Amino acid sequence: xxxxxxxxxxxxTTPIDPRVAEKMIPYITEHFGNPASRSHSFGxxxxxxxxxxxxxxxxxVNADPREIVWTSGATESNNLAIxxxxxxxxxxxxxxxxxxxxxxxxxxxxxxxxxxxxxxxxLEPEPNGLVDLEKxxxxxxxxxxxxxxxxxxxxxxxxxxxxxxxxxxxxxxxIFHVDAAQATGKVDIDLEKLPVDLxxxxxxxxxxxxxxxxxxxxxxxxxxxxxQMHGGGHERGMRSGTLATHQIxxxxxxxxxxxxxxxxxxxxxxxxxxxxxxxxxxxxxxxxNGDLTHRIPHNLNISFNYVEGESLIMAVKDIAVxxxxxxxxxxxEPSYVLRALGRSDELAHSxxxxxxxxxxxxxxxxxxxxxLKDKIQKLRELSPLWEMFKDGIDISxxxxxxx
Amino acid sequence: xxxxxxxxxxxxxxxxxxxxxxxxxxxxxxxVGAPACGDVMKLxxxxxxxxxxxxxxxKTYGCGSAIASSSLVTEWLKGKTLDQASEIKNSAIAEELxxxxxxxxxxxxxxxxxxxxxxxLKSKQGK
Numbered sequence: 001x002x003x004x005x006x007x008x009x010x011x012x013t014t015p016i017d018p019r020v021a022e023k024m025i026p027y028i029t030e031h032f033g034n035p036a037s038r039s040h041s042f043g044x045x046x047x048x049x050x051x052x053x054x055x056x057x058x059x060x061v062n063a064d065p066r067e068i069v070w071t072s073g074a075t076e077s078n079n080l081a082i083x084x085x086x087x088x089x090x091x092x093x094x095x096x097x098x099x100x101x102x103x104x105x106x107x108x109x110x111x112x113x114x115x116x117x118x119x120x121x122x123l124e125p126e127p128n129g130l131v132d133l134e135k136x137x138x139x140x141x142x143x144x145x146x147x148x149x150x151x152x153x154x155x156x157x158x159x160x161x162x163x164x165x166x167x168x169x170x171x172x173x174x175i176f177h178v179d180a181a182q183a184t185g186k187v188d189i190d191l192e193k194l195p196v197d198l199x200x201x202x203x204x205x206x207x208x209x210x211x212x213x214x215x216x217x218x219x220x221x222x223x224x225x226x227x228q229m230h231g232g233g234h235e236r237g238m239r240s241g242t243l244a245t246h247q248i249x250x251x252x253x254x255x256x257x258x259x260x261x262x263x264x265x266x267x268x269x270x271x272x273x274x275x276x277x278x279x280x281x282x283x284x285x286x287x288x289n290g291d292l293t294h295r296i297p298h299n300l301n302i303s304f305n306y307v308e309g310e311s312l313i314m315a316v317k318d319i320a321v322x323x324x325x326x327x328x329x330x331x332x333e334p335s336y337v338l339r340a341l342g343r344s345d346e347l348a349h350s351x352x353x354x355x356x357x358x359x360x361x362x363x364x365x366x367x368x369x370x371x372l373k374d375k376i377q378k379l380r381e382l383s384p385l386w387e388m389f390k391d392g393i394d395i396s397x398x399x400x401x402x403x
Numbered sequence: 404x405x406x407x408x409x410x411x412x413x414x415x416x417x418x419x420x421x422x423x424x425x426x427x428x429x430x431x432x433x434x435v436g437a438p439a440c441g442d443v444m445k446l447x448x449x450x451x452x453x454x455x456x457x458x459x460x461x462k463t464y465g466c467g468s469a470i471a472s473s474s475l476v477t478e479w480l481k482g483k484t485l486d487q488a489s490e491i492k493n494s495a496i497a498e499e500l501x502x503x504x505x506x507x508x509x510x511x512x513x514x515x516x517x518x519x520x521x522x523x524l525k526s527k528q529g530k
Contacts, residue, residue, distance in 0.1 A: 383464045
């Protein structure tokens with residue numbers, strides 16, 4: 001049997017923690033009741049489990065359980081927050097502000113609002129991936145109804161200053177939505193203190209199951225959203241649909257474990273990341289994408305100059321990582337996030353996102369460093385660009401015949 | 404994306420990687436593609452006085468299919484006359500390597516590299 005690659009793609013998804021899986025199983029089999037059934041114990045048992053999970057999710061981010069609305073995941077939460085609030089408050093104005101490096105679930109929800117007649121600003125971050133507070137403030141208009149900024153970026157792992165951005169939104173009376181899909185269990189979130197109105201969560205980035213997420217909807221001051229899903233009036237009318245008890249139980253348990261263990265876990269992961277970074281930086285011509293200080297320890301995004309992205313991914317098939325380049329189509333598309341940081345197409349293409357998690361070992365990191373050293377050397381021996389660089393030729397000044 | 408065994412073989416064990424002396428009057432150098440497009444191929448041929456390709460070397464910045472296409476043509480070029488070499492078509496390369504439609508441009512680039520190397524040689528020799 002072929003050996004499985006080493007998994008270093010925790011930002012794409014995480015395995016379900018065995019403790020989470022164990023807790024979920026009874027709610028698939030014996031406790032199968034519909035949490036909305038009020039007339040018998042099957043329903044009561046399911047409802048109790050759902051409410052306990054809601055408390056756990058709220059506890060991780062210091063919110064009131066009544067502020068947590070279950071959804072199918074962060075994509076739905078982002079859509080519900082952005083479209084739901086913009087629709088509800090559209091009499092105030094029809095302009096939405098977001099950042100060019102947001103997840104597609106935010107960008108595309110805002111694009112949909114544009115199709116409906118809203119206008120939008122996609123603010124470019126600084127070259128380190130962080131949002132400039134002054135530029136953010138200037139981008140707010142009198143008709144701005146909502147701003148959406150992610151807490152942790154999925155590609156480069158940088159942490160935005162949500163508190164400062166939220167305060168600007170408060171001053172300008174703009175509703176503030178934060179996509180925190182990549183943040184739970186990695187950075188402290190205190191919604192009693194943070195000036196945030198809406199926040200999206202996902203279970204499967206935090207060792208919970210796929211297909212379940214939540215949206216935080218602030219009660220004081222109360223934020224109203226227009227439902228995107230209509231039906232039985234579940235979740236106080238904000239999101240209809242029978243609750244997936246076992247998924248919800250899984251998310252609750254995953255967030256409970258995150259709350260209890262994140263401090264120790266993050267210290268361990270930071271050591272592994274630092275080791276990986278040090279090892280990879282011993283290779284010539286590598287560039288870290290995104291700020292290294294304001295960043296979760298789980299993420300390392302590095303460009304390897306003079307090596308082409310797709311051949312790089314082929315070369316490192318013994319590890320499971322993400323590439324900054326989508327080579328599935330005939331036209332190569334470099335990562336829009338890296339492009340927004342001002343990276344050249346070549347550097348964007350030759351980037352790898354390493355994301356470390358709960359089950360990564362030091363041996364995994366050692367293997368990865370050695371693999372990259374060997375393969376980068378091999379590909380550079382093949383690369384005419386590397387040869388030119390070594391001969392002192394400035395490749396950006398060469399006139400290439402585009403094809 | 405699934406690669407054919409032949410592409411994987413050339414990618415894992417590329418043939419004739421390296422460089423020839425570009426100032427040698429018997430060496431023609433072709434450099435085609437652009438870094439921004441994701442492929443750059445450098446192909447060099449060394450031709451005897453009676454017009455037969457004695458040696459061919461390549462370096463390629465590009466995907467597995469681009470590396471395989473250029474590696475393959477270095478094998479094909481050796482022993483051919485310049486006229487025979489200029490008849491190598493991209494379709495033959497694509498067929499040999501079983502390239503999927505999105506990778507046809509790699510074989511086109513390899514054909515262009517051959518033409519460019521021959522043109523360089525001819526201009527050097529004043530033909």
